[in-house]
Amino acid sequence: MSQPYLKIDQVGKTFSRRGVESEVLRDINLGVEKGQFVSIIGHSGCGKSTMLNLVAGLTQATTGGVILDNREVNSPGPDRAVVFQNHSLLPWLSVYANVRLAVDKVFSGAKTRAQRHDWTMHNLELVQMVHARDKRPSEISGGMKQRVGIARALAMEPKVLLLDEPFGALDALTRAHLQDSLMRIHGSLGNTVLMITHDVDEAVLLSDQIVMMTNGPAATIGEVLSVPLPRPRERLELAADPAYIGARESVLRFLYERQHFVEAA
Numbered sequence: 001m002s003q004p005y006l007k008i009d010q011v012g013k014t015f016s017r018r019g020v021e022s023e024v025l026r027d028i029n030l031g032v033e034k035g036q037f038v039s040i041i042g043h044s045g046c047g048k049s050t051m052l053n054l055v056a057g058l059t060q061a062t063t064g065g066v067i068l069d070n071r072e073v074n075s076p077g078p079d080r081a082v083v084f085q086n087h088s089l090l091p092w093l094s095v096y097a098n099v100r101l102a103v104d105k106v107f108s109g110a111k112t113r114a115q116r117h118d119w120t121m122h123n124l125e126l127v128q129m130v131h132a133r134d135k136r137p138s139e140i141s142g143g144m145k146q147r148v149g150i151a152r153a154l155a156m157e158p159k160v161l162l163l164d165e166p167f168g169a170l171d172a173l174t175r176a177h178l179q180d181s182l183m184r185i186h187g188s189l190g191n192t193v194l195m196i197t198h199d200v201d202e203a204v205l206l207s208d209q210i211v212m213m214t215n216g217p218a219a220t221i222g223e224v225l226s227v228p229l230p231r232p233r234e235r236l237e238l239a240a241d242p243a244y245i246g247a248r249e250s251v252l253r254f255l256y257e258r259q260h261f262v263e264a265a
């Protein structure tokens, strides 16, 4: 059988701090096919960010490993671009320069200056941010900053886009706009995406698969739900769609019946 494009293989992660060991993840096995949009959902503190960081190469697995496109992941690299909840734009650079910096880093050998400029502008267009290209991050809204972060990540042409609650800090309307943008971009570019979210509707609307994590310590994947809704998806039409309602209910049942949130002591 052929390998999935992204494979998390029997991964376990134990942190050691001042001689105290805490097992955060155990026996994580997940395969993601090229072009799939996969969400990870689970209660706070179960280890979702740790899992994403392992794929990003920011954390090393204690056991098992991560394989992307037949190569083992051991360190961060431009083939895995991460967008965090709180934007990580450089405040002294313009919107354009923030994206251009990533473009120059990845494509300085492969594209000419003019091509790198065009590529930067193309990615700003994708997220509809060309109009603010000369602004600094402090001069634009939170939603706009996340758009720029997404443009910067897309501009690196990563093999997998890693989104750690990218819309978590935004108001509901801005969030909906950005979800629609992301769906449109995924629809046209076919990116492989791994996204952490706490929002059940967001997970169902955007995903092909929803990975549901059990509570920690030693959290693992409790269930993977396929979302069989055809694309392109329209949020208003889906609200009354039985398949959408069924998927939403499955995730809610998992989170609130099978895996109650227990507040850490």
Ligand SMILES: Nc1ncnc2c1ncn2[C@@H]1O[C@H](COP(=O)(O)OP(=O)(O)OP(=O)(O)O)[C@@H](O)[C@H]1O
Pocket: 015, 016, 017, 022, 024, 042, 043, 044, 045, 046, 047, 048, 049, 050, 051, 216
């Ligand atoms: N570098 C670290 N050293 C020690 N413990 C860590 C480290 N990083 C994370 N942890 C612990 O691992 C557990 C899982 O954290 P993680 O941030 O992955 O969870 P999460 O599901 O993403 O949480 P949330 O939904 O609240 O963002 C937590 O108990 C956290 O304290």
